[in-house]
Amino acid sequence: MGENVPTWKFNQCFGEKTIIDDVTEQDVLSAVEFDQTGSYLATGDKAGRIVVFEVDNPSTSRCASDTPVFASSASVLRSNNNTSGKSNSCSEYKFQCEFQSHEPEFDYLKSLEIEEKINKIRWCRPSNDSLYLLSTNDKTIKLWKIFEEKVTSVTSFNLPEEYRRSRYSRVEADEEVVKSFQNSSLKLPNITHNEKRVSSKPRKVYSNAHAYHVNSIAVNSDGETFLSADDLRINLWNLHLSDQSYNIVDIKPENMEELQEVITGADFHPTQCNIFMYSSSRGSIKLADMRERALCDQHAKLFAEEEHHENKSFFSEIIASLSDIKFTRDGRYIVSRDFLTLKLWDVNMESRPVQTINIHEHLRSKLCDLYENECIFDKFEVAISGDGNNLATGSYNNTFHVFDREGNTDVCIEASKMESSKTILTENVDSMSHDSDVSNRTSSVKTMHNQVPATIDFNQ
Secondary structure, three states: OOOOOOOOOOOOOOOOOOOOOOOOHHHOEEEEEEOOOOOEEEEEEOOOEEEEEEEOOHHHOOOOOOOOOOOOOOOOOOOOOOOOOOOOOOOOEEEEEEEEOOOOEEEOOOOEEEOOOOOEEEEOOOEOOEEEEEEEOOOOEEEEEEEEEEEEEEEOOOOOHHHHOOOOOHHHHHHHHHHHOOOOOOOOOEEEEEEEEEEEEEEEEEOOOOOOOOOEEEEOOOOOEEEEEOOOEEEEEEOOEEEEEEEEEEOOOOOHHHOOOOEEEEEEOOOOOOEEEEEEOOOOEEEEEOOOOOOOOOOOEEEOOOOOHHHOOOOHHHHHOOOEEEEOOOOOEEEEEOOOEEEEEEOOOOOOOOEEEEOOHHHHHHHHHHHHOOHHHOOOOEEEOOOOOEEEEEOEOOEEEEEEOOOOEEEEEEOOOOHHHOOEEEEEOOEEOOOOOOOOOOOOOOOOOOEOOOOOOOOO
């Protein structure tokens, strides 16, 4: 890793670059997702809006494919590694379109308000020169089509514009028409095609399948199906069928008092369409194979690590809850994030993670204070680079960390709107490996009211 450690620098800021004090809660981003090529970026906010950006100058990025997604705007596939040894210029993103994905709703049967906030965004395979993405709030999942259309206009009318827009009665208008054609012949209007514009429209709406809040959606590698997960169930959908879904995981007990854990996330295997995984609030990851049975309550593999008795406390179950899980692109490793650590699992070894990286170990002694101000329930996501060698995850004080897979280096970056205030700190960290002693980092506790945006994603 010594020779292949990437360098990180600020590239682009979306939105206003000046500090704005009157930002409303509705303007806060709640979901960020790149497509598989890295040429398109979608963001969702708490107001239910989705904004799509595209690469401004694809010719300057790393190209591995000349296949266009839109006929007039080429899409490029970015390679995972720079094998040529030459520096690659960074392409900036430009605004493409914006649309309202979800509206606030009210469930009259349960007397429950349903927020419009976008929980997750997932890109689907492009088709017929169009882009497709899935978006979800707490209850409803939608499939959106993003496409280019020609803007047409009609010219060379028979009547002058003042007659066409006048408020004459029908009789008066007929008289004007007769007078206008006494000395001229009837002509056909001309239809002209002007500039193109990007539009969006919902293709499918998948609703009424979840009794609890949807926390995850994942598109299958077959390009035909996707899964959606709430606290107690996981459903399998066909993208073309919005009126039916199949329940593949159901952990709801007959007596809710016997409930021991809830589902916190789910994801499909990147290459094997029959394998998926889901995480729980007790810190375990369960791998299931849909070929074994229709209802995958009995998992094929269980990834869990028993906590040492000396570390157990009242807060053990809270900090063990997994907030995010992801496969690496080759499907060999699983990356999970809980409140204190980032763990790397080998799918062939269930007993323990191959690497544990301490993120908030210095907060372990302050868990009581964090519990009182509810910061202990904060959720952080994780992103994996295309080659699987770098992991990014969020932290407090508007910072996020980029680690190499071995956990040897920590690049701490401050997420600030002003380029001059960017802070990039690279240091060696102590990772917790089962082949070496545990070395904990200590640091002073800072204020917790400034948190990094909820999601981080690599431009793959």
